[in-house]
Amino acid sequence: MIVHETLARYSDWAFESAFAVLTLAMVLLVAEYATYRADRVAERELVPAGAPAGGTPAGSQVPGRIDAPPTRTMSERLGNMGRALVVVVAALMVASIVLRGLATERFPLGNMYEFVAMACTAAVLFGLVALRKPSYRIMWVYLLVPVLILMFLAATVLYADAAPVVPALRSFWLPIHVTIISVGSGIFLVSGVASMLFLLRIRFPKDAEGSGAFGRIAQRLPDAQTLDRLAYRTTIIGFPLFGAGIILGAIWAEAAWGRFWGWDPKETVSFITWVVYAAYLHARATSGWRNTRAAWINVAGFVAMLFNLFIINMVVSGLHSYAGLT
The missing domain is CATH 1.20.120 (Four Helix Bundle (Hemerythrin (Met), subunit A))
Structure with missing residues (x-):
């Protein structure tokens, strides 16, 4: 080649x-x-379509008057x-x-x-x-x-x-399995950031007194419900992708190594990560777990994904320790 x-x-x-x-x-x-x-x-989001920046409905504008377009702030x-x-x-x-x-x-x-x-x-x-x-x-x-x-x-x-x-990766399964896993990991990154910001927003609600630097940072974030909704909807997209990647990896393993599953460190931690995200989705739909508890589970899933990417690939030896991964 x-x-x-x-x-x-x-x-x-x-x-x-x-x-x-x-x-x-x-x-x-x-x-x-x-x-x-x-x-x-x-x-800006509350101003109806066709209305000027001040919020006056379009039908109440003075005839013949040209309203100036809304000015944008430096921010x-x-x-x-x-x-x-x-x-x-x-x-x-x-x-x-x-x-x-x-x-x-x-x-x-x-x-x-x-x-x-x-x-x-x-x-x-x-x-x-x-x-x-x-x-x-x-x-x-x-x-x-x-x-x-x-x-x-x-x-x-x-x-x-x-x-x-290396020869082990010369398979048509490479673009299928690894692409799905990498895309799912990228989506989980967005979900993990949203949950961490949600926890920060819950810790420092709007107009919190004496909250210090972290509180001032949190005040600029969307409200907690918006952040929680974003994390949940994002995980719903990443979860089936990551699960499909694991299943397709097992099919590739059977073709390459003669077995679907062998509890290799990479396989094991990938499965644990998927289970953690499944627990997050279940907790998010369970009364009493929907707020901070579910968010912490989502953050744990994000940490497990990073652990799988760096520690398992670079420190632990296994069947996946090839192609520059160690």
């Missing part, structure tokens, strides 16, 4: 450019967060610029993945660098859909923090040169 060095170099440049642009977007979004006013966003302008850059980041990350695949003439999910790149891309793309409402947009600054950290680790500690994969 031939490796096209030029395409591989372009892929690395696209990934590095995505990291640089995401850093700039993070600066703009932090500036937006520092000057954000949740009450102004709420006012909104900074946020819009930051989110526009996030779209550029998504395009660069997709380009990096595609170029990596063309460079190696295989599906670009053969090592941890490529897996993390795919998961981060899924998180950013899903965030563009899930956080499109004005009341959610302020959460971008929190979603991008773990994405930036993961991208930094992928480009440094986890980086692997473009190369053919």
Whole structure:
């Protein structure tokens, strides 16, 4: 199998450019967060269609008078610029993945660098859909923090040169199984961030007295019910994807190793992670567990997913310890 060095170099440049642009977007979004006013966003969402910013119905406008368009605050302008850059980041990350695949003439999910790149891309793309409402947009600054950290680790500690994969990964199951798992992991990242912000919002409710720096940070977040709803709806999407990935991995294991399940460390922790998320969905639907208890279970699932990605792949030996994973 031939490796096209030029395409591989372009892929690395696209990934590095995505990291640089995401850093700039993070600066703009932090500036937006520092000057954000949740009450102004709420006012905008309550204004009916066709009405001016002051809330006067369109039918009561004075004939012949031209109402000035609503002005945007500096916070909104900074946020819009930051989110526009996030779209550029998504395009660069997709380009990096595609170029990596063309460079190696295989599906670009053969090592941890490529897996993390795919998961981060899924998180950013899903965030563009899930956080499109004005009341959610302020959460971008929190979603991008773990994405930036993961991208930094992928480009440094986890980086692997473009190369053919080991024989164990030369299967049509690779793009099916690993793509579903990586996309599910990216979606769970959004869900985990939402639950952590929910717990912060519950700890520091609106207009809390003497709450300090964390309280001032929490005041700019959406209300607790909105955050809890986002975490739940996101998990509903990621849960069946992750479960399907585990099942397809078992089918691949039977074809490659002659058994569906062997309690390999990677298999075991993946199953535990799936069970934790199943427990979260059950707790979320159970009276008495819907609030903080369910959110903590969701956070535990997110931690288990990170443990499976880093500790199991890089520290523990098993049948999945190949292709640059250790």
